[in-house]
Amino acid sequence: MINAIRLENFGMHERVAWQNLRPLNLILGVNGTGKTFILKAMYVAMRTLEQYKRGNAQQSLPDILQEKLHWTFQTDRLGDLVNKANHAKLTFAMTVDNDKSISYEFGRDTVGKILKAGTTFQRNRDSNTIYIPAKEVLSLQDVILKSREQDMMYGFDDTYLDLVKALQLPRQRGKNYQYFAASRRLLRDILGGAVDYDEQKHQWYYKKGNTRYSINTTAEGIKKIAIFNQLLANRYLTPRSIVFLDEIESSLHPQAVVAFLQMLYELSQSGMQFFIATHSYFAIKELYLLAQQHHMSIPVLSLSDTGTPAYDDLLAGMPDNSIIDTSIHQYEKEVDFPLENGYAQRA
Structure with a gap:
């Protein structure tokens, strides 16, 4: 599990020091404040640690890190990732599994x-x-693989390539992890059917009842949930895995978002860790309710265009944030509207 991160002069971020991280963690902020940037920075570090000295690989840590930064942020010069506001170096440090680190x-x-x-x-x-x-990847897998593995072109970064490769692993037979089996049942309920991969044709299909549909004609939300189901079924994910979810609400009905987050809570109890970036008030509210219901800490990193991050915890209450403020403002307008109409009619 990631316990803490510290980065300075990384992209648009002059300084972020997020500590005491937990199984469920939330990142908030309007567009352009760097939520995805932080998720990718953590992802690069974790994938570097997982590839370091794996099997017969002889690559050094700096070489793995350089390649992962290059293809995840898709920049020709690593120096382009350094914050332009001052002349200091880019620094990154992360504590993992309580007593280990990468920097x-x-x-x-x-x-x-x-x-x-x-x-x-x-x-x-x-x-x-x-x-x-x-963005879902099931209908784009051939394009992603060709773009990266054959053409070696920018466009789809390593987060997409790694995901497509993970999804192509065959499903495992036999008894699954206890929490995983229960979570897959919840996912099937959300899907209302099943998504399967035809290994001979190299195509994904959505099956409902006795009818099979092309994945290209299937709703984006179904494809996004199916991705998670496949990663649990083929056991690419384990109880020690860390999952980064960017805009979890994308293409999902609020009811599905709530059910999806309930499932993530169940998986977090097995040891998995999640970092969730969202613009959705429904997602924030559901995570707040989970924190209160289970008396669990859910750290919140709120990013703003002022450059100064805020650190909160949903166990202590809903944080000050533009997403939440906008929702409250809409509610207040709705409450005031009948009064204003009534006053105008009486006048």
Whole structure:
């Protein structure tokens, strides 16, 4: 589990120091405040740790890190990731599994080679981290694979490529992890059917009753939930996995968002960790209710265009945030509207 992160001069972020992280963690902020940037920075670090000294791989930690940063942020020069507001170096540090860490730094003149990077891990972290972007990938898998593996082109970053490869792993037979089996039943209820992969035709299908539909004609929300179902079924995800969810509400009905978050809570009890970025008041409210119901800490990182982050916890209440403020403002307008109409009619 990620316990804490600290980054300075990373992209648009001058300084973020998020500590005491828990199984469920929330990132808020309007568009352009860097939510995805932070999720990807953590993802790069975790995937580097998981590839480090795995199997017969002989790549050094800086080499793995450099390649992962390059293809995740898709920048020709690593120095382009350094904050332009001052002349200080980009620094990143993350504490994992309570007593281990990974850190690195480089300046704006860095092209590719990272000279200062290290970890206290003696071998790779035995898990599989995954990043689930806002856009679904099932109907795009062939395009993503060709773009990256054949053409070596920018467009779909490593979060997409890693996800497509993970989804293509066959489903495992036999008894699944206890929490995973229960969660998959919840997912099937949300889906209202099943999504399967035809290995011979290399195509995904949505099946409802006895009818099978092309994945291209299936709703975006169904495809997004099916992604998670497949990762549980093929056991790419384990109880030590970390999952990054960008705009969890994308293409999902609020009722499905609530059910999805209930399932994530159940999975978090198995040991999995989640980082959720959202613009949805429904998602924030449901996480707040989960925190109150189970008396559990859910740390919140709120980003703003002022550049100064705020740190809250849903166990202590709903945080001050533009998403929440907008929802409250709409409610107040709705309450005041009948009074204003009534006054105008009487006048």
